[in-house]
Amino acid sequence: MNPAVDRGPLPQPPRLPEPPAGLLEGASLFIDFDGTLVDLIDRPDEVIADERLRALLMRLHDRPEGGIAVVSGRSIAQLDAMLGPVAQLIALSGSHGTEHRWNGISAHPVRPETLDAAETELRAFAEAHPGVMVESKSFGAALHYRLAPAAEAAARSLARRIGAETGLAVQPGHMMIELRVPGSDKGVAVRGLMGRPPMAGTRPVFIGDDLTDEPGFIAATELGGCGVLVGAPRESAARYGLADSAAVRAWLAGEHA
Numbered sequence: 001m002n003p004a005v006d007r008g009p010l011p012q013p014p015r016l017p018e019p020p021a022g023l024l025e026g027a028s029l030f031i032d033f034d035g036t037l038v039d040l041i042d043r044p045d046e047v048i049a050d051e052r053l054r055a056l057l058m059r060l061h062d063r064p065e066g067g068i069a070v071v072s073g074r075s076i077a078q079l080d081a082m083l084g085p086v087a088q089l090i091a092l093s094g095s096h097g098t099e100h101r102w103n104g105i106s107a108h109p110v111r112p113e114t115l116d117a118a119e120t121e122l123r124a125f126a127e128a129h130p131g132v133m134v135e136s137k138s139f140g141a142a143l144h145y146r147l148a149p150a151a152e153a154a155a156r157s158l159a160r161r162i163g164a165e166t167g168l169a170v171q172p173g174h175m176m177i178e179l180r181v182p183g184s185d186k187g188v189a190v191r192g193l194m195g196r197p198p199m200a201g202t203r204p205v206f207i208g209d210d211l212t213d214e215p216g217f218i219a220a221t222e223l224g225g226c227g228v229l230v231g232a233p234r235e236s237a238a239r240y241g242l243a244d245s246a247a248v249r250a251w252l253a254g255e256h257a
């Protein structure tokens with residue numbers, strides 16, 4: 001092939017079909033939080049799970065068959081604070097599959113001391129780059145540069161250096177980069193929760209928007225279910241697609257009836 005020939009823009013992956021009504025019958029629901037149940041906004045600390053969302057999760061929890069889990073890069077402490085009482089009833093997987101809580105049982109590793117030093121370095125970077133924010137999490141520390149996009153390259157380079165020095169995993173996200181406890185992902189979360197009641201023996205359906213949700217789509221598919229990609233079409237292991245968080249909520253609202 002002659003690289004000098006301009007062949008125009010690469011073809012975009014096709015839009016995935018919407019999930020059919022009834023997909024959640026006899027299925028367990030695994031759902032991402034930011035970008036899936038709520039829109040992405042400038043500041044991570046200003047995200048709110050409104051009453052309608054809490055009530056929707058409660059109705060999905062009340063379905064007679066299958067379980068429901070929120071599977072997030074957020075920590076379980078953050079999910080508890082945002083979701084309110086329903087967080088105590090549903091299963092939660094936080095910190096990118098690092099920590100879990102289901103049926104009142106908690107499982108999580110020890111927080112490594114290296115995270116404190118890493119967070120200190122991130123805070124120094126944020127002070128030197130106006131608009132950059134640090135998010136402190138139970139098993140990670142994130143640099144957010146949505147309000148200072150020019151800092152992206154330096155933020156990523158800093159995170160890579162700290163990751164190489166500490167063994168912490170470097171986790172990219174939407175306009176952010178995070179250092180976190182390594183060894184888990186959302187696929188690990190799905191496989192772990194699917195081995196336990198009320199999910200065991202059901203079909204998993206995983207809904208998410210980010211690249212970190214792809215291991216969840218793959219695990220759900222391999223366990224006999226499927227993934228639902230939220231947002232613009234891209235190469236994905238998901239079988240179905242929904243346009244945005246409003247479409248997710250509307251589809252879910254039809255599924256608990």
Ligand SMILES: O=P(O)(O)OC[C@H]1O[C@H](O[C@H]2O[C@H](CO)[C@@H](O)[C@H](O)[C@H]2O)[C@H](O)[C@@H](O)[C@@H]1O
Binds near residue numbers: 072074175
């Ligand atoms: O797995 P998720 O539930 O999707 O969480 C992924 C990360 O979401 C949050 O950051 C993202 O949302 C923020 C609020 O809308 C936005 O400002 C930021 O740019 C996004 O990257 C959260 O703050 C992270 O801890 C999660 O890992």
